[in-house]
Amino acid sequence: xxxxxxxSGLLVGVLVGMTGVGGGSLMAPILILLLGVAPATxxxxxxxxxxxxxxxxxxxxHSLGEPDWQVVRRLAMGSLPASIATSLILAQIDTGQIxxxxxxxxxxxxxxxxxxxxxxxxxxxGIVLRLEMPIAAAYRKRQPGxxxxxxxxxxxxxxxxxxxxxxxxxxxxxxxxxxxMTARRLVGTDIVHAVPLTVVAGIGHLVMGNVDxxxxxxxxxxxxxxxxxxxxxxxxxxxxxxxxxxxxxLAATGLKMILS
Numbered sequence: 001x002x003x004x005x006x007x008s009g010l011l012v013g014v015l016v017g018m019t020g021v022g023g024g025s026l027m028a029p030i031l032i033l034l035l036g037v038a039p040a041t042x043x044x045x046x047x048x049x050x051x052x053x054x055x056x057x058x059x060x061x062h063s064l065g066e067p068d069w070q071v072v073r074r075l076a077m078g079s080l081p082a083s084i085a086t087s088l089i090l091a092q093i094d095t096g097q098i099x100x101x102x103x104x105x106x107x108x109x110x111x112x113x114x115x116x117x118x119x120x121x122x123x124x125x126g127i128v129l130r131l132e133m134p135i136a137a138a139y140r141k142r143q144p145g146x147x148x149x150x151x152x153x154x155x156x157x158x159x160x161x162x163x164x165x166x167x168x169x170x171x172x173x174x175x176x177x178x179x180x181m182t183a184r185r186l187v188g189t190d191i192v193h194a195v196p197l198t199v200v201a202g203i204g205h206l207v208m209g210n211v212d213x214x215x216x217x218x219x220x221x222x223x224x225x226x227x228x229x230x231x232x233x234x235x236x237x238x239x240x241x242x243x244x245x246x247x248x249x250l251a252a253t254g255l256k257m258i259l260s
Contacts, residue, residue: 013226044210078151087204111254
């Protein structure tokens with residue numbers, strides 16, 4: 001099983017390295033559907049997997065000065081309280097069968113949303129940029145409040161399912177800040193915000209006993225070389241081809257989770 005866990009980390013690492021976003025959305029479904037890990041344990045372990053791997057990426061982006069810290073703060077104002085509230089609600093659900101069913105259903109829905117976001121990559125920004133001037137001015141005034149609301153939505157989704165901070169978070173940022181978010185700033189802001197969010201959500205699951213530390217270690221051992229391999233492959237393969245394929249896999253996995 002340790003070998004299977006390591007290979008799972010390798011697979012997800014390769015996908016993350018090749019596509020930049022979305023590959024991490026496969027970790028919890030792989031653990032649940034292929035390896036038989038309990039949904040709550042899969043989510044809790046995946047959150048710490050994401051927190052550790054994103055911390056490395058976040059440190060690099062911080063050193064390069066890429067994140068938009070004002071946007072990070074706005075997102076965190078919504079996401080961190082929402083994550084804590086979601087953890088408290090999950091802790092109060094005593095019936096394991098109801099909790100597992102809730103997590104699986106939420107995973108399915110958010111995987112479908114992530115698939116749609118992966119398909120929409122880049123298109124959302126163009127739609128917002130084409131807004132007429134009066135509408136665009138009113139939209140800019142509402143940006144702070146909308147960003148906090150987007151953060152709250154991400155906080156609930158990530159705590160419930162461990163996914164959402166990647167492709168969904170990036171699409172939200174493109175929609176909210178179509179001019180302000182350059183490609184590098186978008187990635188840096190998304191990753192840096194994901195670090196405290198996954199840590200806070202991960203602590204909640206750790207307190208509930210939903211984190212398997214040996215499993216986490218096996219996943220990390222596999223993911224590090226996977227990300228290196230994926231990054232090298234990305235230079236040879238077109239992201240315009242990879243993202244639609246990944247989106248189809250995410251959509252199919254989401255449907256399987258819902259129907260199961």
